[in-house]
Amino acid sequence: MRSDVLVTCPLVVMKFGGTSVGDVDRINRVADIIVEHRVRNPNEGIVVVVSAMAGETNRLTSLAKHCANSPAPREMDVLLASGEQVSVALLAMALQDRGLKARSYLAPQARISTNDRHTNAQIEGIESQALKSLLADNGIPVVAGFQGICVDSGDITTLGRGGSDITAVALAAVLHARVCFIYTDVAGVFSTDPRLCKDARLLPQVSHEEMLEMASLGAKVLHTRSVYFAMRYKVPLVVLSTFLGALQPGRNGTFVVSEEELMEKALVTGVTHRLDEAQIAVSGMKADIKSLAHLFEVLAEEDIYIDMISQEFIGDDEVNVSLTVPDEQSERALEIIRNSVETLRANAVTIQRDIAKVSVVGIGMRYHTGVASRVFKVLARAGIDIKMVNTSEIKISIMVARKYCKMAVSVLHEEFFTVEVAKQVG
């Protein structure tokens, strides 16, 4: 059977983000990149996934805002999915014009099924037979990212933030691709935000686990959902820039692979930061387990996402509790807690927004101790107060005043990168 033959053939998925297809010149550039890949790897199947042209989603969202105060999610999905429809058609044309047998696929044609959670749907399955037939014929499917079809209703759905990456990773998993290239507008994953720290360096490789932590802790190049998908289905990713020429270690491209495939396990892979959390402090609470339980219960009931928690006992029966929540939920969280002040028997509830979470991520922490103590020492030396701490097996996050964010990132990056390298060289 054709499709059996295919599965044993090498195959890559190439995903191009919104800035990569931002105008017709760029779409033509993307077509050239695909042609080049085909010429260099004539026996390798190619599946292309594209996002909407940069700016299109904003344009459509703004139109919606002028037509309805609260646009229905079902209609938002119909509206937004038109963006990817335009880019797949244009890219398929551009590839055909270069002599390739390309063909555009929207979600119904690519048979990407989802549940019915409009604007944030989950992929439930992909029937890849149509794509496989085209691939077996040496053709190139150009698949619309971000969109799906609801299994039950047949309605258009969209996958939410990072949706096109998810489409690409899901197709790579289903088609057993050897790698999924994520073409974007940056060279890859950096050791820290280059805008905050001029010494930021391009990482040649990171593990899925590290990438997942870094994505959720502030690295914006990939969305956590797509990294999680890649990790779960062991899909190797390469994040690289559409605008910096071919994949070239150290200059363009970061491999995101399973831990066991890592060439070298760095102690620290990256220093990230986030500015989108607020800290709520509940002071003078009755220090019993019932009050604490109640606090987290009322927040959970309203789907408030709590990130960091700290508590400080004052005497025997009082406790100050601090917790951080996403900015967009902070008003609601504050209201919920204030409504519970009597039950909690708390003195005061205050909120602080000018905070920043700085994180140090590295799979090497699993095998080496002492990272936490170095973090504290470096920050103390710089005179930066730590408000809260949160750790996992492969990361340490600390909350600091927002004005110290840049400084904290710099000194930590210097400690774990410049100093490390100096040690190795010296």
Place this chain on the structure above:
Amino acid sequence: MRSDVLVTCPLVVMKFGGTSVGDVDRINRVADIIVEHRVRNPNEGIVVVVSAMAGETNRLTSLAKHCANSPAPREMDVLLASGEQVSVALLAMALQDRGLKARSYLAPQARISTNDRHTNAQIEGIESQALKSLLADNGIPVVAGFQGICVDSGDITTLGRGGSDITAVALAAVLHARVCFIYTDVAGVFSTDPRLCKDARLLPQVSHEEMLEMASLGAKVLHTRSVYFAMRYKVPLVVLSTFLGALQPGRNGTFVVSEEELMEKALVTGVTHRLDEAQIAVSGMKADIKSLAHLFEVLAEEDIYIDMISQEFIGDDEVNVSLTVPDEQSERALEIIRNSVETLRANAVTIQRDIAKVSVVGIGMRYHTGVASRVFKVLARAGIDIKMVNTSEIKISIMVARKYCKMAVSVLHEEFFTVEVAKQVG
């Protein structure tokens, strides 16, 4: 059964063209028009059909031109269908925002099936069950015009020029609508082009047959294909302006109905003109049936569309033949005929482009004679030479030099409108 109940209920289709939904303000205006209809006719079902926002098709076509020298029709359909996708979503939102139970439908959801002739597909069927369910629930389906789904491949198709009108008329036919409103940017069908003749008047009603002739003879408000569809399925149409307030005889709106429903059969309904034909003259041809047959055979083989034909015998064995073809085919037609000059034994082949076809249309011609003689007399009095003539049961077309087009339209319009009215009044 629900759908049986529905079919017996009154139902209207409201179709809004590209200028009617040209920006968000206009989409909101359209939503208000629909709300007003619902308020005035609470027991009447409403199905809405919309075109792409004005300018969108041009924008997309221009993008395509920059991505491929000759974009594949299949991909053009994917590209262009995105335009209607945007407008149905926005209008559905706007209606929901006004408390109506609206829901957008693309071709796959509305189950509008076509053949596989991309960019010019024909509707083969509509499974209206989904629409009927929503209608039975007092909901308003907002259906994307212009697009279909190919029965065999599941690919997106588009219906070509006038496609959204065709979608509207087809839905009106399938759902047994009492009327199909075609909202556009002009008040309706005029007795002649108002830009050419200041006395042009808005026609309160015309028959399908007259509309069909007028559309094919130059009236641009409706495309022949949709009028043909309406005639075939006896769908009454109302053409009216989105921008001139409610339907109001003489001010806004023209009814297009079956001949038997016409209140009054006017002798002449309209005077139209077209400038997009060229006249090819083959002079000194051998006057035998074989040569004539050969001439039309070679043209038919190349799908050249011939509109008017005239022949003039010179002596016993020579004939001058003139024929008109669409501008865009004229070069090819000329070449074909020149290549056959020897077989045709013709002296010369010449082409003339500065011509105009002026037509007088009216269902009353079926019952009254003398229209042709009045046409000739009026033109003779104005000193306008007639190059060719073509007639049908309900129209007379004459070919004149282009410089006389406006004058011919004016004098004919005056003859059949101002004079007629003067006669009636006097």
